[in-house]
Amino acid sequence: MGRNVAIVATGVSKTFPVGKQAVTALRDVSLSLPVGTLTAMTGPSGSGKSTLLHLIAGLERVDSGTLEVLGNQIHRCTAAELSELRLREIGFIHQDFSLLADLTLVENVRLPLEAMGATRGDATAAACEAMDRVGLKGLEQRFPAEVSGGQQQRAAIARAIIGNRTLVLADEPTGSLDSKTGAEIMGVLARLRDEGVTVVLSTHNPANLSHADQVVVLHDGTLLSPDTAESPDTLGAGTA
Ligand SMILES: Nc1ncnc2c1ncn2[C@@H]1O[C@H](COP(=O)(O)OP(=O)(O)OP(=O)(O)O)[C@@H](O)[C@H]1O
Known part of the structure; x- marks a missing residue:
């Protein structure tokens, strides 16, 4: 894999056992995501x-197929x-921020x-520098409960x-935020992309x-846009 490609999935499938049944979460998914781009994954x-x-974070294992990350x-x-x-x-961002309440932001x-x-x-x-990069200068000593959801x-x-x-990697990073704050967080992620970070996020919004370089559409575990080259414009970006 060339190092201009961050993630390559080839024929990736994943099934979870639920009781005696098997739930197929992903079916034969193949995609290639370039370094320094922002990918939005969407779907019901x-x-x-x-x-x-x-799977990309290595928190779960593929059942079949191959997955190359960095x-x-x-x-x-x-x-x-x-x-x-x-x-x-790899950095992972959750919808609920997942900050430890007893520790300050820094x-x-x-x-x-x-x-x-x-x-x-x-x-x-390094933490102060990272906080400066995302617009949190001056809030280093605050506790999570002392700042807004967007700041968290x-x-x-x-x-x-x-x-x-x-x-x-960000799982619904704006899901707990109002639309204005969510737009600000997307702006922060887009700026990181502009600085060369590869960003992959899931979203229902x-x-x-509109911030994405490519949009991955999933339906019942199957990729609807096989080459992932779907333009955000054709998917109603910015209309919500
Ligand atoms: N640990 C698990 N055990 C059993 N089934 C699971 C597990 N994780 C996911 N699934 C199932 O796999 C399928 C895909 O779930 P997943 O959470 O990836 O969907 P999603 O698109 O992220 O959904 P949402 O938008 O609601 O977060 C679902 O049918 C879900 O119930």
Whole structure:
């Protein structure tokens, strides 16, 4: 895989056992996402968006097919290699921000670097820089409950990019926010893309598609746009 491609999925399928049944979450999905682009995954509830993000993050394993992420054949990685990859190279953002309530914003943001063994001073300096990048300068010592939802999500984004991580995965990053704040968060993610970060997010909001370089449409676990080259314009971007 050339390093201008961040993610290549080839024939990826994933099934979950539910009781004695098997639920197919993804069926023969193939796509290729270039480095430094913003990809929006959309589709009805249960269509497989979160599952695909979890597979790319190495949080779940493919049943069949191959999946290369940042040059790593992650379908072949051990659990320890996947943890290392997640820690060093992949940031994950959740709809509910997932910040620790007892830590200040800067303490939350510096956690991944501390886990990597950085000194507290180095981790704090990098956290302040990451917070500056997402527009949180001055709020370092606040606790999550002392800032707005949008500011909490900015902190989660800062935590995702700290340590110069180059891939950010976001599961419904605007899902808990009002439309104005959601648009601001999409602006932050688009700016990171402009700085060279690869961003892949899931969304139910058509307005968010206008920021995307490519839109991946899933339905019942199947990719509707096989080459993923769907233009945001043809999908009603900006009409919500
Ligand atoms: N851990 C699991 N165990 C059993 N079934 C699962 C699991 N995770 C996902 N599924 C099933 O796989 C399918 C795809 O789910 P997924 O969460 O990926 O969809 P989604 O498009 O992200 O949905 P939403 O938009 O509601 O978040 C669904 O049928 C879901 O019930």
